[in-house]
Amino acid sequence: MTPDSTMKVKAIEWQAGTLLLLDQRLLPHQEVWVKCNRVEEVVAGIRDMVVRGAPAIGIAAAYGVALAARTRFAADPDNWKADVEVDLQLLEASRPTAVNLSWAIKQMRRQIQGFQQGRDPFRLLAEFAARIHQADIEANKVMGQLGAKILAEHQEQGREVMTHCNAGALATGGYGTALGVIRAAWEQKLIDRVHVNETRPWWQGSRLTAWELQQEGIPATLHVDSAAAHQMKTSPISWVIVGADRITAEGDVANKIGTYQLAIQALHHGAGLMVVAPTSTLDMDLDYGEDIQIEERAADEVLYAAGQRIGADVEVANPVFDVTPADLVDYLVTEKGVIHRPDKAKLQKLMSHKSMH
Structure with missing residues (x-):
């Protein structure tokens, strides 16, 4: 579930381990949601303006880190923490001006550092990204x-x-x-x-x-x-x-x-x-x-x-x-x-x- 799902207008949803981004390039004529299951898709969504706005970019990147960790852990449970750093750098380079992007990645990197190598990080990282999402909504209000x-x-x-x-x-x-x-x-x-x-x-x-x-x-x-x-x-x-x-x-x-x-x-x-x-x-x-x-x-x-x-x-x-x-x-x-x-x-x-x- 996405935090605060009562909102009439929203750009980001998190559903059953998939990040959904409302394609803002097509508004107001079409409401199309882009599904992201891999970090590369999140990077493309940020770079290509599917999602835009500094706070939204940061939130999307946080969920992207969780997706990256899921893929890296599945491929190599013993070395995923080192491997995922490549994905974090890709996310960080997707839009250079908005500082919320690097801020969110820094928060997620801190969480990653606390994990043991053989422990599946996905659920906890996704929950932490959702907390960043909810905190942003509360801050906005x-x-x-x-x-x-x-x-x-x-x-x-x-x-x-x-x-x-x-x-x-x-x-x-x-x-x-x-x-x-x-x-x-x-x-x-x-x-x-x-x-x-x-x-x-x-x-x-x-x-x-x-x-x-x-x-x-x-x-x-x-x-x-x-x-x-x-x-x-x-x-x-x-x-x-x-x-x-x-x-x-x-x-x-x-x-x-x-x-x-x-x-x-x-x-x-x-x-x-x-x-x-x-x-x-x-x-x-x-x-x-x-x-x-x-x-x-x-x-x-x-x-x-x-x-x-x-x-x-x-x-x-x-x-x-x-x-x-x-x-x-x-x-x-x-x-x-x-x-x-x-x-x-x-x-x-x-x-x-x-x-x-």
Whole structure:
């Protein structure tokens, strides 16, 4: 059983020793689940964007480690721990920017180290992956309430918000980070509408976020990425609410390409920027955003749409993340608490388990 199976929208299921991934490349037109019984299939699912969103990638990888251990133990019960390290490295290399991936693998590696060679690790590793999954859902619900509380404290501002990419149930174990805040705010009647950037070149906003909001009955307005400043100028948008793929010790935020320009536009138009992410997204070993490895994907993602070539034959830049400096972030919301204007000292205090709210 998948943790918290009551969720209406979910991206990951674990059933009878098989990992099921909702193929997010086909949404919203088709709901197709991809079955993964081997670690290679999980690696392909992460690399090829069947599953995406930093927390969801980490959860899928955790289940992938359990599948890898099952195969390696069956092949060689006495040496499986050394053999499985190859699979862990394959998983780790599947998407380089999201830190949740390496965080989840580190957690699973720690579990593996505790096993004796001749003991079948599969059931216990699968149970531990399920605990990571459930903890993510619970963290999202906490973040949803903390973020909604900030919106409630600023009710004098407009009652519409903007989001970018997909930081919802599809990007996480369930419920969502940025969309978790939006869900909670909608339930508490704090917002009236969500403005959704389409998010080129993969259209996570138009295909995924708009679909999730539609499933929940939350009013949404979809627009092209380049209309964001115009929407902020002409609509009562009080907050830009986004997720994150990696946050440095200084508070710089790597997120889907286009987030940085939204942060600048929000500052100009008097809207707040709220970043919502679990503490597993914090990389305290990395100080500055410039040190984050930014994934550059294939030119065809920009040159083609739905299999049809749309771009001229020129050089293509396709960075899929950008870095928003900490000084543009108004609030960072985590499951451990909220930080206003994040910096290194505040983040260190948060990570030492002291409550920030």
